[in-house]
Amino acid sequence: MNFGFTEEQELLRGEARKFLDQHAPIANVRKWVETPEGFSRELWAQMAELGWTGLLVPEEHGGVGLDLVTLLVVLEETGRTLCPSPLISNSLAARAIALCGSPLQQARWLPELAQGTKIGTLAHLEVGDGLGVDHVRLEARETDGGLRLDGAKCAVADAPAADLFVVSYRAPGGAIGLGLVERGAAGVEVESFEALDPSKSIGALRLDGVVLGSDAVLASADAGETLEALLEIGAALVTAEGVGAAEGALAITVQFANEREQFGKPIGTYQGVKHPLAEMFVDIESIKSLAYYAAWALDEGADDASVAVSRAKAYASCALPKLGIDCVQLHGGVGYTWEYDIQLYLKRTKWLRPSFGDADYHYERLAALGDA
Amino acid sequence: MDFQLSPKEEAFRDEVRSFLDENLLPEGERADDFVGTWFQKIREKRWVGFSWPREVGGGGGSIMEQVILKDEMAQRKAPPLGSCFMGLAWVGPAIIQYGTDEQKQRFVPEILDGTYHWCTGYSEPDSGSDLASLKCRCEREGDEYVINGQKIWTSIAMWSKWMILLVRTQTAVLTKHDGITCLLVPMDTKGIDVRPIRNMSGGAMFAEVFFDDVRVPVENRLGEEGQGWQVTISALASERSSIAEVHGLIRRIAEIGDLARRKVKNGRPAIEAPSIRRRILEAETQIEAMRLNGMRFLTKQLKGEPLGSETSVNKLLRAKLEVDLGELALEILGSDAAVRKGEGTLDGGRWQDLSLNWPDVVIGGGTPNIQKNIIAERILGLPKD
Ligand SMILES: Cc1cc2nc3c(=O)[nH]c(=O)nc-3n(C[C@H](O)[C@H](O)[C@H](O)COP(=O)(O)OP(=O)(O)OC[C@H]3O[C@@H](n4cnc5c(N)ncnc54)[C@H](O)[C@@H]3O)c2cc1C
Numbered sequence: 001m002n003f004g005f006t007e008e009q010e011l012l013r014g015e016a017r018k019f020l021d022q023h024a025p026i027a028n029v030r031k032w033v034e035t036p037e038g039f040s041r042e043l044w045a046q047m048a049e050l051g052w053t054g055l056l057v058p059e060e061h062g063g064v065g066l067d068l069v070t071l072l073v074v075l076e077e078t079g080r081t082l083c084p085s086p087l088i089s090n091s092l093a094a095r096a097i098a099l100c101g102s103p104l105q106q107a108r109w110l111p112e113l114a115q116g117t118k119i120g121t122l123a124h125l126e127v128g129d130g131l132g133v134d135h136v137r138l139e140a141r142e143t144d145g146g147l148r149l150d151g152a153k154c155a156v157a158d159a160p161a162a163d164l165f166v167v168s169y170r171a172p173g174g175a176i177g178l179g180l181v182e183r184g185a186a187g188v189e190v191e192s193f194e195a196l197d198p199s200k201s202i203g204a205l206r207l208d209g210v211v212l213g214s215d216a217v218l219a220s221a222d223a224g225e226t227l228e229a230l231l232e233i234g235a236a237l238v239t240a241e242g243v244g245a246a247e248g249a250l251a252i253t254v255q256f257a258n259e260r261e262q263f264g265k266p267i268g269t270y271q272g273v274k275h276p277l278a279e280m281f282v283d284i285e286s287i288k289s290l291a292y293y294a295a296w297a298l299d300e301g302a303d304d305a306s307v308a309v310s311r312a313k314a315y316a317s318c319a320l321p322k323l324g325i326d327c328v329q330l331h332g333g334v335g336y337t338w339e340y341d342i343q344l345y346l347k348r349t350k351w352l353r354p355s356f357g358d359a360d361y362h363y364e365r366l367a368a369l370g371d372a
Numbered sequence: 373m374d375f376q377l378s379p380k381e382e383a384f385r386d387e388v389r390s391f392l393d394e395n396l397l398p399e400g401e402r403a404d405d406f407v408g409t410w411f412q413k414i415r416e417k418r419w420v421g422f423s424w425p426r427e428v429g430g431g432g433g434s435i436m437e438q439v440i441l442k443d444e445m446a447q448r449k450a451p452p453l454g455s456c457f458m459g460l461a462w463v464g465p466a467i468i469q470y471g472t473d474e475q476k477q478r479f480v481p482e483i484l485d486g487t488y489h490w491c492t493g494y495s496e497p498d499s500g501s502d503l504a505s506l507k508c509r510c511e512r513e514g515d516e517y518v519i520n521g522q523k524i525w526t527s528i529a530m531w532s533k534w535m536i537l538l539v540r541t542q543t544a545v546l547t548k549h550d551g552i553t554c555l556l557v558p559m560d561t562k563g564i565d566v567r568p569i570r571n572m573s574g575g576a577m578f579a580e581v582f583f584d585d586v587r588v589p590v591e592n593r594l595g596e597e598g599q600g601w602q603v604t605i606s607a608l609a610s611e612r613s614s615i616a617e618v619h620g621l622i623r624r625i626a627e628i629g630d631l632a633r634r635k636v637k638n639g640r641p642a643i644e645a646p647s648i649r650r651r652i653l654e655a656e657t658q659i660e661a662m663r664l665n666g667m668r669f670l671t672k673q674l675k676g677e678p679l680g681s682e683t684s685v686n687k688l689l690r691a692k693l694e695v696d697l698g699e700l701a702l703e704i705l706g707s708d709a710a711v712r713k714g715e716g717t718l719d720g721g722r723w724q725d726l727s728l729n730w731p732d733v734v735i736g737g738g739t740p741n742i743q744k745n746i747i748a749e750r751i752l753g754l755p756k757d
Contacts (some may be wrong), residue, residue, distance in 0.1 A: 001381075001436060001674065002374045003667040004605050048379055222635075254752050268753040271741070274748035281747050289664035290657070297373045311657045318654075363653045364646075 003292070005009045009073050016077040019050065022081045026341050029199060032084055036192075037161045038201040039084040044116055052087060055113025057094050061110035068233065068295040072240040079244025082344055084199040086119050086158035088237045091242075093120025093231055094292060096166045096178060100219035100226045105180070108215075109164065114251070121155035121162040121204045122230060122345040131231065131357050132365075133224050138169040138207070146214060147171070147179065149207040155356070159203030160192040165207070166218070168227055176224040179212040185209065197351035199344060229298075231308060235356035236298055236311040239291045242316050246323050249345035250280050252297055260332075267330075277324045283319040290315055307369055314362035317353045325351030377440070383436050388444040391417070396450050410451050411486055415568050417632070420454035421464060428468055428480045445620030455486030458527075463490045466554070466572065466607035466718045469597035479556070480533075487592070488533035491559070493523040493581060494604065500525075501672045501742050503538075504548045504601060510539035511599075517541075517555060519563075519586040527565070527736070529566045529579040530558050538600050554599035556592045573728040617686075618663045623691055625655050628701050638723065651700050655693060662689045681750040684743040691734045691743070698727035725727045 005013070024043055032040045047053055055071045057063020071091060078087060095114040097106055097120075112118035126137055139149035150322060156165070163183050172179040181188055189206040219226060254277060257268030279310045295306035297340035324346035328335040334344050357365070377385060397406065407565055414420055418432075423438050424430020425426065445453060454460045464483045482488065499506040501715055508521030529535070535557045536674055542551030561565070563586040568576040595603040629652055632643035642648050665686050669679055701723035704708040713721040734740065748754045 001377060001667075004671040004675070005663070008373075041511055110637075141447070200631065235599060250752075254754065262609055268748075268754050269757050271745070271757060272750075275744040276743070276757070277752055277754065278744035278747035281752060282685050282688050285665055285668075285682070286658070286661035286689065289447045290661050292373070293664050296375075311660055315657050315661060362652050366653050366656075367649050 003068070003289075005073060009070055012070065013077060015361070016051075016052075016074050017080075018260065019046075020077055020083055020284060021082050022082055024082055026344070027336045029082055029084060029344075033198040038195075038198070039086070040162070042081075047085060047087065048116030053090055053116035054094070056091050056098070057110050058098060061098075061106055061114060062157075063094070063110065063114035067299040069292070069299055071237065072291065072295045074321055075237055075241040076244035077244075079348075080197045080248040082245060082248070082348055084201070084360045086121065086161055086201075086239065088097070088234065089158040089162065089240045090116070091119035092122045092234055092236065093164060093166045094368060095233060096122065096226065097180075098179065098217065099229065100223055101372070104303070105215065105218065105231055106332045109180070112166045113164070118164060119158065119161050120164040121167075123156045123159070123165040124168045124231070124232065125155045126151070126153060131361055133168075133176055133227050133231070134319050136168045136170055136227075138167070140169045140171050140179070140212065142172050142178055143211060145211055147177070147212045147217065149210045150180070151207055153207075155206040155354075156203055156205050157348035158201055159190055159205060160201045165205055166230075168223075175222040176227055177216040178223040178227060179213070180216040180218060181205070181207065181210060190275035195351065197344075197347040199348065200351050229355055232309045233298060234308050235292060235362070236294045238293070238352055238355045239312045239316045240289065240295065242320050242349065243287045243291055245321050245345055245348045245352075246284050246287070247279070249324065249327045249342060249349075250277065250284060250346070252342055253277060253280075253330050256331055273330055276330065279324065280323050283315075283323060287312065287319065307366060310362040310369070311355075313357055314359045314366065317357070317359040319364065320349040321353050376742050377561055379435075380602050381440060382541070385440045385444060388441055392444065392448050392450060396448055399711055406547045407451055411455055414453060415484060420429040420481075420486075421460060422453065423482075424464065424468060425661050427483050428476055431444070433669070439670060442616045443619070448614045449623070454484065455470060455485050456489060458536075459483035459486075459490040462492070462604075462607040464598075466536065466594060466603050467556075469606060470554075470599075470603050474591070475556070475594065476477075489531050491527055491529045491532035492527050493534045493537040493557075495525045496522060500606070501533075501739060504552065506538055506540060506552065508537075510541050511551060512541070513587075516587045517553075517590060518554070518595070519557075519583040519588065521583050523581040523583075525569075525708045525736075526566075526579045526581050527578045529559070529575075529581050530568055533728055535581070535602075536557055536594070538604060549601040551598055551648050553597050554594040554600035556594055557586070557588050561586050561588065571731070573725060587611050588610070595728070618659060618666060621659045621697070624697055625652065625659055627653060628655075628697060628704065631701060631723070632704045632717065633710070635704050635706070642706070644705045648700075648704060651696075651703070655696060655700065658689055658693055661688050665689070681746045684746045687737060688740055690745075691737075691740050694730040694733045698730055702727050 020233060021122040023046060051064045052074050054063030059065040078085065094110060097109050113120050126130065128135060138149060139152040140149055165181040167179045168182050169177045169179060183190055187208040191204040193202050197203045223333055257277065258266050259272050260267050270338050294308040294312040297308040327342050328346050331340060331342050334340050382430040419431060421429065422431035422433040422441055431741060451511060460483060464480060467479050494503055496508060497505050508519065508523065510517050510519045516590060537556060539553055540551055541553040547549040563584040565582040566579045568579045570576045601755045602604045632648055632652060633641050635642045673679055705718065705723060709724060711717055711722045749756055
């Protein structure tokens with residue numbers, strides 16, 4: 001029995017932390033988020049060299065061939081410093097192709113995604129905000145040369161920088177399909193929005209008569225299960241990144257509470273300050289436990305993997321936004337300033353809430369899974 | 373990560389399972405002396421005091437085996453692993469660590485056999501959370517200690533034969549933790565007066581205990597004079613990973629789910645109300661977090677790292693759940709919850725009782741505020757208040 005990380009994973013955590021402290025301190029993060037793409041291509045290339053971008057990709061396709069638990073370790077660290085990058089989106093796109101791409105599609109895309117020379121993302125949500133697989137409305141119609149897509153995908157994470165979109169749609173006959181849409185292809189338009197969390201980027205994908213040739217259709221049969229699996233992996237990964245961010249926010253606030261004095265004492269002496277911080281610690285430990293288990297269960301294909309993911313994301317979606325608010329509140333006036341970093345963390349917790357399903361979505365899903 | 377048991381651990385689990393299959397009869401089929409026989413059998417297997425060294429009569433079980441044993445027992449709703457609750461939880465461990473050979477030989481077998489009950493005389497009217505400020509006076513006269521003072525909240529004092537008692541033998545001390553001495557006191561000693569206290573639920577499980585010139589032989593001292601604080605603290609620390617408590621909560625939330633299916637409220641089963649469903653699922657999620665936290669703490673222990681203040685995490689989660697589950701059950705019961713006992717009261721009024729019993733856990737085990745102080749000061753490194 002060992003509900004902990006392997007030595008290699010602990011080493012990786014140490015290396016990741018050192019690397020990020022050195023190359024991606026929050027001062028740099030602040031600069032990067034002001035750029036149009038919202039992240040540093042240079043850092044991304046370094047992350048690729050470290051193997052992070054190809055962590056999940058099988059070795060025969062140029063990746064490292066490791067599991068979600070290992071990726072989670074990296075994401076906790078990137079979360080801690082709010083390091084902006086399309087790591088989660090890219091990992092999901094690669095996982096989609098690894099799960100149901102043909103050998104040709106895998107050979108075509110996986111090495112570049114693994115090396116970070118192409119950036120992938122999942123484009124799934126549509127108007128109506130239905131995350132569940134059943135909510136896919138975008139229809140693919142038979143046409144000369146393949147399937148024709150007309151419509152839009154919203155809230156597409158990392159759209160502004162993505163080269164490749166894994167798009168969910170309804171195939172003729174009603175089955176769920178997944179297709180590969182390249183930036184720059186005929187009829188493809190990518191819009192960038194200002195994200196609530198500046199260290200994340202978001203946009204929309206408009207499809208106007210985009211034709212998916214056979215080389216762009218990921219699975220011939222129903223891809224509903226794959227899509228469901230991708231949404232679960234996404235939920236587990238954003239939770240890991242979110243809990244890392246929460247740890248960062250707690251550390252910043254603890255330090256502030258030790259340094260800031262009022263009424264002749266550090267404010268951390270007062271229970272009105274120290275008790276909310278202790279409650280944050282309880283939530284962080286609990287989310288870690290739930291998220292670690294969820295990642296393990298997904299890796300192992302355990303029976304309770306779906307339940308485990310929804311529990312982790314539901315708990316995190318409730319607790320972390322509150323944590324973000326409390327951290328700002330405990331800073332007093334400076335917490336409200338643009339200059340102090342804690343506000344960036346608050347924004348991350350707000351970004352996390354809907355990402356891959358909020359508490360409402362996951363609790364209802366748990367209810368449905370329980371009845372089944 | 374790996375949740376597999378080793379072959380040896382698996383063999384032990386199978387042994388526990390087959391013992392349970394054989395000896396844990398369904399409730400309807402149990403003989404009158406079922407519980408007595410049960411205790412005798414688990415004693416023979418050395419499962420009482422399973423973590424204690426074999427030379428004092430314990431089982432010498434490894435940490436993982438202890439968890440397996442508790443886990444299997446809790447899942448099957450078996451009776452407890454021994455009847456002398458406080459003796460097994462902290463009096464025994466304190467005697468094993470600090471007792472003289474005579475004390476070990478005298479008390480440990482009786483704790484294991486559950487010959488009688490022990491009670492714990494720590495809290496005083498003016499010393500609760502701030503236990504080390506205790507004042508119960510004690511002076512040495514020749515070969516005897518003479519005790520004058522009062523204890524309070526002493527659980528099961530009225531049914532106990534012995535008490536583990538903290539007294540103050542020295543008042544001129546540098547810190548309040550010094551000058552405290554631990555004594556083992558027979559409850560039938562002259563000068564002890566036990567007065568039960570009724571709690572809000574109506575029962576009387578704890579008492580005030582008054583000491584009026586109570587004389588105890590010096591050989592009843594546990595540890596050195598003035599060392600009482602260390603004696604108690606290290607023994608309380610032997611309470612650990614909360615694995616068994618989690619099973620109780622898992623069962624309770626399942627029963628509350630079942631209640632919500634049976635109880636009709638606003639013309640439909642309560643479970644069909646999304647707000648009720650959400651609260652049940654939130655509680656389930658918190659219980660699962662507690663279970664998994666416990667597994668992470670256990671992993672630490674298995675790696676040989678001592679468990680520190682992080683156990684306060686699960687104490688806080690549990691305290692919250694004890695209150696929340698009581699309230700949730702009453703919310704499900706709707707206006708039936710206004711009746712404590714009456715015709716048609718669901719489950720014999722169990723949920724109403726439960727909603728009045730949470731202080732057993734929430735106050736009795738150290739209050740949430742104190743747990744939060746522990747986390748904030750010892751883990752996060754904030755200044756002491
Ligand atoms: C069911 C039950 C069984 C018990 N059994 C036993 C027993 O067998 N033996 C025994 O010795 N004792 C026993 N106790 C006593 C128990 O340990 C104490 O009740 C507990 O430690 C709290 O002490 P108190 O009641 O004096 O409350 P207080 O310490 O006076 O606390 C009152 C309130 O003030 C808060 N508070 C206190 N100090 C602080 C602080 N520094 N910061 C913030 N808040 C603070 C507390 O959280 C609490 O909310 C039992 C109690 C109960 C309820």
